[in-house]
Amino acid sequence: MIFTETKLQGNYIIELEPYSDERGWFARYFCKDEFKQIGHTKEWLQINHSFTNKKGSLRGMHYQLPPFSEIKMVRCIAGLVFDVVVDLRKNSSTFLQWFGTELSAANKKMMYIPEGFAHGFQCLSDDCELLYHHTEYYKPNAEAGIKYDDKRINIQWPLAVTTISERDNLHPYLSENFKGI
Template sequence: MIFTPSELEGVFFISLQPVGDSRGWFSRTYCKNEFAAIGHDKEWVQINHSFTSQKGTIRGMHYQLPPFREIKMVRCIAGAVLDVVIDLRENSPTFLQHTQLELSAENRQMIYIPEGFAHGFQCLQDNCELIYHHSAFYTPGAEGGIMYNDPLTGIEWPLAPTEISDRDRSHPLLNKNFKGI
């Protein structure tokens, strides 16, 4: 794996390095020692798999509140998505800035998202599947969200949104009183 730091401290873009032969290929997606080198010292306690059928669908922007904040690692195993994270860390020099990365089955990229970030994605193709590793258990009542099109984040989605859940449509817009998590 090759870990490339993004412009947001703690967020890494991870390139898998498949080794192949006439049978196909093999690639490592996690190694405790390699992740320790970037400061990851938590256990993955939950692994989730999502399927989204329609191109243009947006899921996000989601986060968990303290003390249930979580680290995520996301990989697309079918289709392609634009994956986006927003820095919500209180007093961070990149507070409310975002970064993005295309994740696809073809490019085999992953994104490592530390605690204190909101996460979401838009499907660039039909029939997208993502695998998420989480360092904390999902805790109902400790979740938060930001509107996918909040003007304070400046996210430019590449496609017109086709599907957005009622929950994601109800996330609040940020205001000057939001100090982060």
């Protein structure tokens, strides 16, 4: 695996290094020792799988509040998405900055998302599937989100939003008093 840190400290794009032969390919996408090199020592406690059927659909921007903050690792296994994270960590040098990249079944890239980040994605094709690894169990009372079109963050989504859940559309905009998590 190749770990490339983004402009947001602790946030990585992980590229697989497939071994190919006449049968196809094989690649490792988790190795405890290799993840230690980027400071990851927590156990993956939950793995989720999402399917989104329409191009332009948006999911996000989600995070869990302390003490249930989580590290996530996201991989697209079907379709093409624009995957986005926002640094919500108070006292971070990249506070309220965002980073986005394309994840797809074809490019086999993954996004490693530290605690204190909001996460979301927009489908750039129909029929997108993502796998999510989490270091914390889902806690409904700790879930939070920010509005996908918050002007303080100004995420540049590639497409007009065609579908968004009522819950995601009701996430609040950040107030001027928001100091981070």
